[in-house]
């Protein structure tokens with residue numbers, strides 16, 4: 185769905201590249217977190233997918249189209265297939281919730297009867313039914329982000345790009361937003377989300393592409409926010425190893441044992457085999473339990489469903 189082939193982006197002559205020889209493939213239907221320090225190139229990556237910027241070197245393909253060769257008049261059609269969500273919501277302040285979402289369909293020429301049926305559907309889907317007439321300032325931050333997501337998704341794009349969508353939200357509200365993005369992903373939409381939110385990344389356990397000064401320094405499936413060797417096994421499914429009968433359903437919990445605690449690491453791996461499929465398919469079904477204190481060994485790294 186998205187392919188970067190040796191992509192570089194230099195904004196100003198002589199400046200350090202914002203992206204430097206980046207090659208990444210995102211498959212249709214994937215959910216990918218883009219992580220990295222401020223200035224590492226995450227937003228540049230997203231802007232290249234939208235053809236808001238052009239690469240200085242290499243090629244960017246979206247849905248099989250080479251964006252470096254795409255004529256300008258085809259760019260609006262490209263963007264119609266991509267929804268975008270931002271940290272600061274970017275809603276139209278003088279329009280109602282309904283009008284904000286309807287506007288996205290009006291500008292691409294959807295007929296009025298389609299708008300009348302589609303907008304209430306999507307607003308209900310994101311949990312905003314009953315709030316259609318409110319203006320953005322009459323909503324909480326989480327609700328405003330739901331409007332922005334409804335607006336980005338109402339046209340059923342193939343790709344949803346999100347730049348720090350939980351950056352202005354508290355942890356509980358962020359989790360609700362992530363559930364929504366997860367549902368959108370389950371409809372088949374490819375999701376790429378730039379974030380600094382380590383809790384969210386650790387809970388979702390999806391692919392993580394880490395950028396550092398414009399380079400991809402990590403590309404890992406089912407990953408956590410930080411590098412594994414630094415926090416191993418910071419997040420993982422953990423079973424009661426000395427319980428009678430190991431095949432109890434186990435929930436995924438967060439553990440932070442001592443660095444290099446090999447026993448806990450082994451416990452985590454072993455427990456993964458006992459996880460029920462349902463639980464594995466439901467990565468954000470409920471807030472995870474934090475166990476930051478004194479988790480030093482396999483025997484104590486326990487949680488039963």
Ligand SMILES: Nc1ncnc2c1ncn2[C@@H]1O[C@H](COP(=O)(O)OP(=O)(O)OP(=O)(O)O)[C@@H](O)[C@H]1O
Pocket residue numbers: 195196201202220221222223224225226227228229
């Ligand atoms: N329009 C621009 N003109 C010149 N330089 C830019 C421009 N946009 C970004 N840069 C530079 O490119 C580099 C990467 O910036 P980018 O915004 O992609 O990083 P980021 O990882 O998204 O950062 P943040 O997490 O702070 O949003 C930075 O050094 C930044 O200063």
